[in-house]
Amino acid sequence: MNAMKFSETRLLQVILAPVITEKATMIADKNEQVAFRVAPDATKPEIKAAVELLFKVQVEKVAVTNVKGKVKRTGRFMGRRDNWKKAYVCLAPGQELNFVAGE
Numbered sequence: 001m002n003a004m005k006f007s008e009t010r011l012l013q014v015i016l017a018p019v020i021t022e023k024a025t026m027i028a029d030k031n032e033q034v035a036f037r038v039a040p041d042a043t044k045p046e047i048k049a050a051v052e053l054l055f056k057v058q059v060e061k062v063a064v065t066n067v068k069g070k071v072k073r074t075g076r077f078m079g080r081r082d083n084w085k086k087a088y089v090c091l092a093p094g095q096e097l098n099f100v101a102g103e
Contacts, residue, residue: 014050058092
């Protein structure tokens with residue numbers, strides 16, 4: 001398992017939240033992939049090791065994309081949301097993520 005290369009505290013900080021959108025749900029159903037919001041400095045091997053450690057599943061591959069922050073306006077002031085990183089994690093065939101720990 002790849003988790004041995006990285007410290008466990010670092011791996012627990014890599015994955016910030018699952019991305020729950022229509023697009024992410026369609027991708028999860030069609031391709032057995034799950035989308036996560038990850039730390040901006042996270043690498044593909046770190047993301048793979050973190051998902052395998054947290055959810056006890058086999059990860060086949062990881063695709064990463066940087067999402068640009070939107071420009072927003074409040075009254076006459078222009079602002080900008082932070083940039084963030086999204087990871088699409090492809091699970092091995094037959095694997096499934098369960099976000100509810102009680103089941």
